[in-house]
Amino acid sequence: MFKRTDDKITTSQAAIVLTNSMLGAGILTLPRDLVKAVQTPDAWVSVVLGGVVVFMVIMIMVKLSQQFPGKTVFQYSKRIVGNLPGGVLSSLLILYFIVVAGFEIRVLAEVTLFFLLEGTPIWAIVMPFIWVGTYLVYGGINSIARVFQIVFPISIFILIICFILSSRIFDIHHLRPFMSEGLMPVIRGMKSGILIFTGCEVVMTMTAFMEHPQEAVKGMMVGFCIPLVLYLVTVVMVIGGLSINSVITSTWPTIDLVRSLEISGFFFERFEFPLLVIWLMQMFCNFCSFFFNASLGISQVFNLKIHPVMFALMPVIFICTMIPQRINDVFRLGDSIGYMGVLIFMLLPLLLSIVLLIRKKGLKQNV
Amino acid sequence: MWSKIVSYIPDWTVFMQAAITLLFPIGLYYLYKHLYFYVGSGRSKESGANSQDEHKKADNDGVNQQQAASTVFTQDYDADLAVIRTALGGNSDVHFREFSVKGIQARAALVYVEGMQDEELINQQVLQNLMFAGEMQASEGIYTYMKQNMLPLAQLSDARDLDHLQESVLFGYTALIVEGMREMLLVGFPHGAVRAITEPTSEALLRGPRIGFTEVLSENTSMLRRQGLNKNLEMKMVEVGSEIKKSLVIAYMKNIVNPDLLKEVNERISKIDMDFILESGYVEQLIEDDYLSPFQQTQNTERPDRVIASLLEGRIAILLDGTPFALIVPVTFSMLLQSPEDYYERWFPGTLLRVLRFCAAFLALLAPALYISFISFHPGLIPTQLAISIIEARQGVPFPALIEVLILEISIEILREAGIRLPKPIGPAMGIVGGLIIGDAAVQAGIVSPFLVIVVAVTAISSFSIPMYSAGITLRILRFAGMLFAAVLGMYGTILFFLLICSHLTRLSSFGVPYITPISPFRVSDWKDLFIRAPLSIMKRRPEMLKTQKKNRKS
Numbered sequence: 001m002f003k004r005t006d007d008k009i010t011t012s013q014a015a016i017v018l019t020n021s022m023l024g025a026g027i028l029t030l031p032r033d034l035v036k037a038v039q040t041p042d043a044w045v046s047v048v049l050g051g052v053v054v055f056m057v058i059m060i061m062v063k064l065s066q067q068f069p070g071k072t073v074f075q076y077s078k079r080i081v082g083n084l085p086g087g088v089l090s091s092l093l094i095l096y097f098i099v100v101a102g103f104e105i106r107v108l109a110e111v112t113l114f115f116l117l118e119g120t121p122i123w124a125i126v127m128p129f130i131w132v133g134t135y136l137v138y139g140g141i142n143s144i145a146r147v148f149q150i151v152f153p154i155s156i157f158i159l160i161i162c163f164i165l166s167s168r169i170f171d172i173h174h175l176r177p178f179m180s181e182g183l184m185p186v187i188r189g190m191k192s193g194i195l196i197f198t199g200c201e202v203v204m205t206m207t208a209f210m211e212h213p214q215e216a217v218k219g220m221m222v223g224f225c226i227p228l229v230l231y232l233v234t235v236v237m238v239i240g241g242l243s244i245n246s247v248i249t250s251t252w253p254t255i256d257l258v259r260s261l262e263i264s265g266f267f268f269e270r271f272e273f274p275l276l277v278i279w280l281m282q283m284f285c286n287f288c289s290f291f292f293n294a295s296l297g298i299s300q301v302f303n304l305k306i307h308p309v310m311f312a313l314m315p316v317i318f319i320c321t322m323i324p325q326r327i328n329d330v331f332r333l334g335d336s337i338g339y340m341g342v343l344i345f346m347l348l349p350l351l352l353s354i355v356l357l358i359r360k361k362g363l364k365q366n367v
Numbered sequence: 368m369w370s371k372i373v374s375y376i377p378d379w380t381v382f383m384q385a386a387i388t389l390l391f392p393i394g395l396y397y398l399y400k401h402l403y404f405y406v407g408s409g410r411s412k413e414s415g416a417n418s419q420d421e422h423k424k425a426d427n428d429g430v431n432q433q434q435a436a437s438t439v440f441t442q443d444y445d446a447d448l449a450v451i452r453t454a455l456g457g458n459s460d461v462h463f464r465e466f467s468v469k470g471i472q473a474r475a476a477l478v479y480v481e482g483m484q485d486e487e488l489i490n491q492q493v494l495q496n497l498m499f500a501g502e503m504q505a506s507e508g509i510y511t512y513m514k515q516n517m518l519p520l521a522q523l524s525d526a527r528d529l530d531h532l533q534e535s536v537l538f539g540y541t542a543l544i545v546e547g548m549r550e551m552l553l554v555g556f557p558h559g560a561v562r563a564i565t566e567p568t569s570e571a572l573l574r575g576p577r578i579g580f581t582e583v584l585s586e587n588t589s590m591l592r593r594q595g596l597n598k599n600l601e602m603k604m605v606e607v608g609s610e611i612k613k614s615l616v617i618a619y620m621k622n623i624v625n626p627d628l629l630k631e632v633n634e635r636i637s638k639i640d641m642d643f644i645l646e647s648g649y650v651e652q653l654i655e656d657d658y659l660s661p662f663q664q665t666q667n668t669e670r671p672d673r674v675i676a677s678l679l680e681g682r683i684a685i686l687l688d689g690t691p692f693a694l695i696v697p698v699t700f701s702m703l704l705q706s707p708e709d710y711y712e713r714w715f716p717g718t719l720l721r722v723l724r725f726c727a728a729f730l731a732l733l734a735p736a737l738y739i740s741f742i743s744f745h746p747g748l749i750p751t752q753l754a755i756s757i758i759e760a761r762q763g764v765p766f767p768a769l770i771e772v773l774i775l776e777i778s779i780e781i782l783r784e785a786g787i788r789l790p791k792p793i794g795p796a797m798g799i800v801g802g803l804i805i806g807d808a809a810v811q812a813g814i815v816s817p818f819l820v821i822v823v824a825v826t827a828i829s830s831f832s833i834p835m836y837s838a839g840i841t842l843r844i845l846r847f848a849g850m851l852f853a854a855v856l857g858m859y860g861t862i863l864f865f866l867l868i869c870s871h872l873t874r875l876s877s878f879g880v881p882y883i884t885p886i887s888p889f890r891v892s893d894w895k896d897l898f899i900r901a902p903l904s905i906m907k908r909r910p911e912m913l914k915t916q917k918k919n920r921k922s
Contacts (some may be wrong), residue, residue: 012889070672112859116745123384125859131861133394136870146873147866149887273748273858280862315385322381329375 008211011219013145017206017289018223020148021199023105023155023230024286027279029334030196030231031238031253032167038189041175041244044235045186050193051228054345058200058224061349062216065207067356073204073348074300080352080359089348093201097294097342098313100198100337101287102320105129106330108283109321115276126321130314133284137292137310141209144292148285153280159230162275165261166237174243175236194345195338198233199286200224204348205293223347251327291317375538397891399659406658410640444546448476451544452535461536470500470517471509473546477554481835483539485558493543493554494518509548518554526551534612561586567669567691568838574711579669584688590617591684599623600678603633607650607687610642615650618674618684625681625914630682631878632696647687647694654696657875661841664877666695666702673707681915697878699912701885703838704728709900717900724832725898731830731842732868736774736861737847738822742856743768756818763813769854771815775823776850780843783827884912 009017034043066074071095078086109125117125136147179186207216238253241260247253258272295313299306324330448463455461455478464477475497477489496517514523526532526542532551536542539557564586565577580587588602599621607615615636619629635654644650655664668674669691674684677695685694695702704724705769709717742761746754764771782801786794806820826846833839845868852860875882885893890911895901907917 010888053610116859117857120856123381124856127384127388127391128856128863130388132867132870134392134871135867139870139874143870145874146881146887147869147882149889150869150873150883151866217653270748273745277858277862280859284866311396313390314392315389318385318388319377319381322377322384323375325375 006361007140007142007209009141009145009206009209011210011215013149014206014210014216015219015223015226016148016152017141017145018200018202018220019226020152020282020285021202021287021289022197022224022227024199024283025104025334026196026227026231027159027234027253027282028111028254029107029331030192031235031247032250033192033195033331033334034189034235035239035244035247035253037192038182038185039244040185041177041184042179042186042250043189043239043241043244044175044232046181046189046193047196047228047232047235048193049186050190051198051224051232053190054194054197055221055228057345057349058203058220059217060353061201062207062220064349064353064356065204066213066216069210069213070208072208072296072300073352074297075208077348077352080356087301089352090297093344093348094294094297094301096337096340097290097297098316099320099333099340101290101294102317102323103330103333103337104283104287104290104331105317106281106324108287110281110327110330111255111276112309114252115255115272122322123318126318129284129287130317133288133291134310134314136288138307141292144288147288151278151281151285155282156226156230158274162258162271163233163237165263165271166241166257169257169261170237170240171243172240174240189318191338191342195334197227198222198341199289200225201341201344201348202293205296219268248306280333322364398836403659410638410653410658429775431538436922439479442549444474444544445448447544447551450529451478451532451542454529455536458537466494466498468497468500468545470497471547473509473548475543475545477541477543478536479541479555480537480539483557484541484555489541489555491539509545510550513545513548514552518552520554522556524553526553544873570668570670570673570706570834572706572708572711575707576670576672580671580686580691580693582689582691584614584616584686585691587671587686587691588618591618591675591678594671594675605633605636607636607639608641608644613644614688615644616686618678618686620678620681623679623681623861623909623917624683625916628681628697628878628913629683632685636685644687645855646690647692650685650687651694656877660871660875661844662700662872662875662882663703663835663837663841664696664698664875664882666835667692667837668695669693670707676707676710679920680910681913697876697880697913698882699877699880699885700872700883704833707833710903714900714902718898721900722898727829727832728842731826731833731839732846733849733861733865734822734826734829735776735846736853736864738819739744739768739772739850739853740857743854746856757816760818760819761816764816765813766909767854769850771819773821775809775819776826776847779823779827792868880912 028045031043034046037043038046065071065076068079071079074090077089080086081089105126108129109122111120111126113120136143203220206212207220210216210219211313234254238247238257241257242250242253246256249356250256254273255275258275259270262270291310291313295309298304298309298313324333447664452463458480460481460746462477462479462481464479466475466477467473468475477493484769496519526535532542532553535553539555540553541555543552543554545552561583562581564578564581568575570579578615580590591602592600594714600618601621602616602618605615605617606612617629617632617636632654636650639650639653641649641653650660651663651665657664665685666677674693674695678684682695682697684697687693705721706724709721712720741749742757746758749757766774769837778801782798782805785801786798789797803823806824809815810817810820830839830842830846833842849861849864852864854860856863872883873881873887881888884890892908893910893912895906896910907921908918909920
């Protein structure tokens with residue numbers, strides 16, 4: 001067929017969707033959260049450890065999804081644990097997606113208000129963002145994946161330039177001593193280390209859309225490693241550039257890092273502007289991914305058409321965005337999203353795979 | 368616990384805003400749906416079927432009578448001639464030349480329109496032969512005998528019925544009616560006024576063939592054929608237009624083109640329902656995928672070399688009689704920023720020019736928007752020295768940046784439009800008067816700042832550097848939208864505008880080919896011909912996006 005009628009994505013697209021779903025708010029907030037929890041320069045170890053944990057969970061999710069080709073988690077959870085429990089688990093996941101989507105927009109709005117549009121009412125920032133996002137999501141997974149493919153190289157390019165430039169003020173002494181207080185601080189930071197990878201739940205739906213589901217492991221591995229490396233470099237660069245004491249006191253340490261370098265004779269003297277631009281686009285991708293998954297979930301769990309669900313979700317997400325009253329509420333919400341994320345990890349992939357395993361074993365014994 | 372939850376429930380204003388968040392897009396959605404349906408209903412035969420049926424019923428009686436009276440030729444020479452006379456006699460420029468064929472002792476008549484017949488050909492090849500030929504024995508019948516022995520003409524065809532005869536005569540054919548012969552022959556070929564082949568004005572090149580299409584379809588197709596020896600170049604003729612019929616040619620390489628694509632193109636062209644197709648722009652608008660998109664989904668060109676190159680990539684060309692513009696489908700966004708010269712020059716300059724054009728397209732789209740957002744929202748983001756000098760220059764300007772930009776942008780657009788309409792000798796002078804004097808005077812008068820004049824001038828020049836004129840127009844339209852976004856939300860608005868354009872482009876496709884492939888969907892091998900123009904020896908394969916039959920360019 002010349003015209004594609006099925007809405008499938010290639011393996012590389014799936015990898016990019018996963019990357020763009022994870023790489024978002026974390027770039028700006030991660031270093032502070034992490035350093036606050038760890039209190040020692042070993043924060044980057046937490047990222048690695050968190051990455052390992054999340055990586056294993058992703059593998060479980062992929063393997064689980066591969067058992068049900070063409071089915072998303074919203075569909076196969078019903079098959080594994082029955083209609084009602086499956087529906088409840090799926091609803092939990094949907095709620096999680098909606099809350100995260102609202103949180104992402106709120107962080108975006110806060111940063112925009114702080115750096116770009118002082119004094120603008122917050123709704124004026126949130127509303128057009130939701131509208132543009134809806135326009136993209138309305139086009140289905142293929143359009144989303146394609147926009148991600150456009151945004152991703154731009155983001156990577158700018159990020160790498162930022163890292164290269166900030167290496168000028170990088171001081172390895174800020175990262176020492178290594179493991180001075182043992183492993184405990186690192187373990188304490190694990191929660192933040194896992195939180196930054198929120199968004200990896202999309203694996204459970206993305207696998208269903210893949211043209212070649214058998215390549216899911218490879219694709220998801222690549223899709224996961226890119227943000228892992230980027231986050232790791234971010235943390236190392238920020239701590240190395242600013243030292244942990246100033247990281248804790250700053251609200252958006254990554255921007256402060258980039259602000260502290262000045263490149264004279266260039267069109268932008270400070271690099272925070274391009275960083276903000278790509279970060280905004282990255283947040284857009286993030287939001288669209290969650291928005292799409294939430295509406296997909298609702299339409300599949302409750303047997304509704306997906307397009308009206310998207311419209312109906314717009315005000316819900318808007319209200320979600322407006323609920324936190326102060327920026328501290330936003331950060332608290334971020335923390336609870338982290339806990340919720342861990343809960344979802346435990347509940348969905350682990351519980352579902354255990355139940356599935358028991359069922360299969362049981363069937364074999366029966367035979 | 369409960370009171371804490373209550374304290375987090377937002378005010379009613381937030382709920383109102385949420386309602387707006389919902390209602391505004393729903394309103395837009397329905398508006399779009401209705402517009403889409405409204406515009407779409409007049410496009411093709413299928414969707415317009417309902418309204419057509421009514422017309423048909425009304426016309427039916429009249430049509431039936433006419434058809435019954437006209438279709439069949441009797442073999443009676445006088446009766447036939449009388450019928451033709453009544454049918455065509457209303458035109459004072461139709462001539463009947465009656466004579467007798469010496470060889471078979473029969474009367475005959477030539478019917479032609481004055482000024483459209485090939486006088487010399489008719490005199491020498493038809494009249495002379497028929498009037499002076501010696502006795503003959505018509506054993507196989509007059510028709511075959513005449514066709515085989517008496518008319519030394521390469522182009523000779525029959526008229527099926529009176530309707531066809533009437534149309535052909537009025538189009539410029541010369542009809543030959545012979546007593547005792549059932550068939551009517553069309554002997555002379557139409558010979559209207561034609562234009563000489565000139566260099567294409569809309570796509571001038573420094574290096575490359577200077578030949579451009581003309582208004583005559585047969586000349587255009589012959590230009591394609593003359594590109595070289597090949598047996599796979601196929602051209603299918605289709606008739607379009609219900610009131611005035613025109614021929615349209617679909618050209619493709621039989622062994623390269625994807626058959627599904629060909630089927631799709633044929634289908635869409637057969638659905639065209641319009642009384643007269645004046646220009647290939649009509650065809651373009653009636654077969655494109657998304658007719659509410661600002662982006663064009665077919666490429667129009669005057670250059671035979673461009674057409675043949677596209678055919679070899681696996682695309683399909685549509686040529687229409689009466690216009691020098693051929694259409695190429697499917698088209699991708701990057702094609703609109705390419706010029707044939709990229710391939711004729713060596714690959715370094717080709718690559719440089721391409722990258723330059725992408726930058727130009729970016730500037731043409733976003734430069735004024737960036738100016739507005741930097742000046743009125745984020746002067747802190749540009750180097751301090753520059754910001755200070757811009758602000759100093761803007762000191763006396765009484766308008767906000769948006770109005771300032773709009774004043775200059777709109778006057779530039781007017782100037783450009785005026786420049787096209789003006790006769791050639793005045794055009795450049797007008798450009799100088801408009802560009803230099805108005806720009807300078809506006810700065811002197813304190814309406815705009817000198818920095819803005821630079822921005823607007825760069826924008827205008829950038830949009831001229833795009834090789835496709837119609838793609839330039841698209842960017843001009845979108846530039847104004849971008850300016851509005853920037854005026855409302857500054858840099859944030861500009862980013863949203865960019866994302867909106869990206870979202871739109873990814874949803875767009877031209878005949879099933881995604882509009883911005885190979886950027887996304889990502890096709891590595893097609894990147895050789897995107898930002899860089901790889902050396903010819905490396906471009907061994909045809910574009911992957913077109914799913915051609917023959918993948919390799921080399922034997």
